[in-house]
Amino acid sequence: MSDFDVSIIGAGPAGSLSALLLSRMGLKVALFDRARFPRDKVCGDGITPRGARLLMQLGIVGDIHAQAFAARGVTLRGSDENSFSIAFGRDDAGISDLLILPRLKLDYLLLEHALAAGPRYFEATKVVKVDCDKDGPCRVLLDDDRTVTSTVAIIATGAESQLLRKSGLLAQKPAVEHAARVYFDDVKGLDDHVTLFFDGVDMPGYGWIFPTSASSANIGCGVFAQRHRPQAERLRTLIDSHPLLRRQLEGARQTAPIKAYPLRTDFRVEHAGRARILCVGEAAGLVNPITGEGIDYAFESAQFAAEAVSSSLARDGGDSALAHYRERLRRRFATRFAIYRWVQAKCLSGDRADDFLAAVKASPALRQTVVDGLFGRARPRDYLRPNVLLPALKLAFLGARRKRLG
Numbered sequence: 001m002s003d004f005d006v007s008i009i010g011a012g013p014a015g016s017l018s019a020l021l022l023s024r025m026g027l028k029v030a031l032f033d034r035a036r037f038p039r040d041k042v043c044g045d046g047i048t049p050r051g052a053r054l055l056m057q058l059g060i061v062g063d064i065h066a067q068a069f070a071a072r073g074v075t076l077r078g079s080d081e082n083s084f085s086i087a088f089g090r091d092d093a094g095i096s097d098l099l100i101l102p103r104l105k106l107d108y109l110l111l112e113h114a115l116a117a118g119p120r121y122f123e124a125t126k127v128v129k130v131d132c133d134k135d136g137p138c139r140v141l142l143d144d145d146r147t148v149t150s151t152v153a154i155i156a157t158g159a160e161s162q163l164l165r166k167s168g169l170l171a172q173k174p175a176v177e178h179a180a181r182v183y184f185d186d187v188k189g190l191d192d193h194v195t196l197f198f199d200g201v202d203m204p205g206y207g208w209i210f211p212t213s214a215s216s217a218n219i220g221c222g223v224f225a226q227r228h229r230p231q232a233e234r235l236r237t238l239i240d241s242h243p244l245l246r247r248q249l250e251g252a253r254q255t256a257p258i259k260a261y262p263l264r265t266d267f268r269v270e271h272a273g274r275a276r277i278l279c280v281g282e283a284a285g286l287v288n289p290i291t292g293e294g295i296d297y298a299f300e301s302a303q304f305a306a307e308a309v310s311s312s313l314a315r316d317g318g319d320s321a322l323a324h325y326r327e328r329l330r331r332r333f334a335t336r337f338a339i340y341r342w343v344q345a346k347c348l349s350g351d352r353a354d355d356f357l358a359a360v361k362a363s364p365a366l367r368q369t370v371v372d373g374l375f376g377r378a379r380p381r382d383y384l385r386p387n388v389l390l391p392a393l394k395l396a397f398l399g400a401r402r403k404r405l406g
């Protein structure tokens with residue numbers, strides 16, 4: 001007999017949503033986080049329309065929407081002639097906004113919704129190891145030497161991989177990407193669009209301005225290639241020297257220090273878990289390698305894991321949960337991640353960003369696919385339409401030729 005049906009380690013978006021769903025399904029859930037909430041998480045703070053849709057389906061988008069800044073479109077900036085805006089457009093549930101809410105607030109709201117569903121919460125409790133073999137329960141070892149047992153365990157510890165390695169889920173430290181952000185008040189020239197800029201940043205990567213209100217913003221940059229770049233220093237330099245940032249930040253007030261944090265974008269179905277341990281969100285490497293967004297992937301994988309765990313507990317004591325979860329992840333994400341990695345390597349690396357923006361500006365079909373792709377809404381078959389595939393292949397070919405020539 002176990003203490004709980006499910007232990008969930010990590011109460012970020014992936015862990016809180018897992019706890020909410022499994023508790024609502026009537027299971028006995030333990031939720032652990034080493035932090036005391038409200039706690040900060042270095043992030044761009046953007047929840048895509050795909051993420052907002054899932055929160056709406058769960059009936060918890062209301063207070064998040066009420067506190068967030070709702071962006072209606074994106075401005076993409078390269079050289080002067082290749083800078084333009086695209087409206088997000090509504091999806092079939094009528095959702096059109098990118099919601100921006102600092103994680104200090106978002107994660108606290110998500111946790112409160114999760115706790116209202118009734119899990120037992122172990123606050124400020126670090127988990128040092130999860131052991132799970134074929135026949136016995138999963139043993140969750142806490143840093144105060146206590147052990148909690150459960151039939152299934154879900155690991156939702158984000159980009160921090162120590163627990164995964166100690167529990168035999170990763171053989172070595174995974175390669176990570178890097179991104180940094182800072183907050184400013186009294187920012188000039190903000191509107192209801194987020195800005196992504198590609199000039200002056202390390203490629204493949206981008207800089208961003210995400211308004212958190214009509215006059216404040218989360219500003220950051222990231223490089224999405226697996227080699228170390230000190231993005232905090234890079235962001236400082238951009239703030240001091242990038243023409244767009246200098247213009248918008250003239251007279252603005254920095255309200256928090258620049259902070260950087262790693263990102264894991266190395267999703268493979270093999271990272272989904274082991275035995276009766278399932279990894280969700282960034283612990284499974286589920287972050288879009290082009291945009292660095294992972295909140296909606298955290299939500300979606302939490303939903304897949306919760307459904308797999310609850311049906312498997314009823315059927316075979318949790319033994320088939322991982323196989324079902326893996327299959328859902330494979331069907332939903334394997335092809336998409338292969339496409340994202342191809343686009344990143346062939347169309348966005350080196351000095352190709354401006355050619356990419358020119359191609360996107362010229363083609364309405366490509367524009368729509370880029371917005372849908374940026375926010376994870378595009379289906380793999382959308383990329384195969386001739387008016388999307390042909391410009392992409394042309395870009396890849398031109399990029400390869402330029403590289404050969406010099």
Ligand SMILES: Cc1cc2nc3c(=O)[nH]c(=O)nc-3n(C[C@H](O)[C@H](O)[C@H](O)COP(=O)(O)OP(=O)(O)OC[C@H]3O[C@@H](n4cnc5c(N)ncnc54)[C@H](O)[C@@H]3O)c2cc1C
Nearest residue numbers: 010012013014034043044046127158179281282293294295
């Ligand atoms: C600079 C930057 C900008 C980003 N911008 C965006 C964006 O705009 N939109 C977007 O969608 N994504 C963005 N991301 C990615 C996003 O932040 C992550 O993908 C997301 O937080 C993943 O959620 P998660 O629940 O998997 O993990 P996390 O949010 O990292 O939560 C993990 C939790 O686990 C806890 N934990 C860790 N180890 C233990 C342990 N041993 N015991 C107990 N608790 C533990 C931590 O305290 C934490 O609360 C950005 C990332 C960075 C670095």
